Amino acid sequence: MVLISRQALHEYGKGLAVIILLLVAWETAALVIDNNYILPSLTEIAEVLLHPFQPVLGGESLIANTWVSLKEVLTGFFCAAAIAIPLGLIIGWSSEVQAYLNTSLQILRPIPPIAWMPFAIAWFGIGIDSILFIIALGAFFPILINTVDGVQSIRVRWIEVAEMFHATTFEKLETVVLPGSLPRIWTGLRVSFAIAWMCVVAAEMLPGTTAGLGFLIMYAYNLGQLDVIGAGMVVIGIIGLGADMLFRMGQARFFSWEGKD
């Protein structure tokens, strides 16, 4: 299977053109303004990016900070998925369970994860556990909602086929409900990974952290180093883009059957 078609390359080309245009505009503006505290020039940002293993502002390197954040994101993300997917399958499957839980979940869902930070610190203390809690909370709802949606979009006919062969309830869940809702679950994972990234940066900006991209951005802000902030933002953006591309490739590879039936 060809993952990147000619047409896709063409699309990427268009996207790239806009990026180049934006970079040129930025650099021109930076030259005109000529003030590092308002808009750092791209060359200064690139300088930081091109030396990813050098200590930044007397602390860890860019790579080390990125790695810290990435580990936190992945841990929180997997914790969220481990709870949200099974729970979503149960809620989607049983209207009884949904009746009990739906209202509470709908009330909790719109609360921004960062609003929980004071509670997180009170419960888990300052440090990694609070950060993981915030990330997991942020990643939890998109996975849950998409899983429930995925289960409820399963065709009744598929379940009937399983019943016709006398499948047990567990077998119905395992052989029909789970695989049938996987494309939606995958969408939920994709959305929640992006949210997890936002959460990690925000959570690391809070006092008590000593590493990570969010910490680096906040630390650089305190020192007035806007080029480091810019570099941190670029890394966040690129990892987000990369993750999204991986999710899309997975979608094309494993769920090409979705909606074609």
Next chain:
Amino acid sequence: MAEPVLSVSGVVKTFQGEGDSCPALAGVSFSVAAREIVCVMGPSGCGKSTLLRIISGLDHADSGSIQGISGQGGHGVSAAMVFQDHALFPWLSVEENITYGLRLSAQEEQKEDLPQRTAELLSLTHLDSFARSLPHELSGGMKQRVAVARALAIRPSLLLMDEPFSALDTFTRKELEDEILRIRQELKTTILMVTHNPEEAVYVADRIIILSERPAVVSEIVPVDIPHPRSPTNPEFIRIRELVTLKCRGLPGTPRDAGGDRLSLT
């Protein structure tokens, strides 16, 4: 007639709606003998599909009984159903769809030789070269073949088909009708098939059961005694087709007394 594979007697079904109830079946009785192909016809919405769902165990009758001679199903008959819309699992390959039933715990004793059974079924339905394809890569007719193979995989004593070919074009439908006759020949399968196409019924069936309008009872059982292969231009074929068409519209057909107690069809 040999001992029936399926014996349906006095099946009543009423759907309970909000405040009102809608009677679908009002005491349906008939039986199907081994290796027989029986078609069920009737005015649209008369409860044909409901009847098939009850026989397959997907739905329950309010009263009446369904009895069979063998198998492990809910009421003695091991029945497998082919749905109108093929109902394949789009994420499974052709091969995996076919063996789906066999891989469930309920069909434990059928597990003996999965690869060999798969090969048999693929060749029976001419799907050998598509074993690894996904359903959406197949044509409508091929999807329906997969659905037939999936149902046959568990060696059901009764194959139920709910308007299996109605979504297909004429040529594909003809081809699959021949296929059904061939499968019956090779596997000695007993088939109960709902159809709304009189020509299809006369082409494949040994007997045609005609249901009345809702709430349905069996209004007529028409034997089709024409040797295979049947030609749609055969006068007898045309006569039965026209008769069945009239009956399904709920209009009187050939007068009963014209040919004695039963319609004289031979």
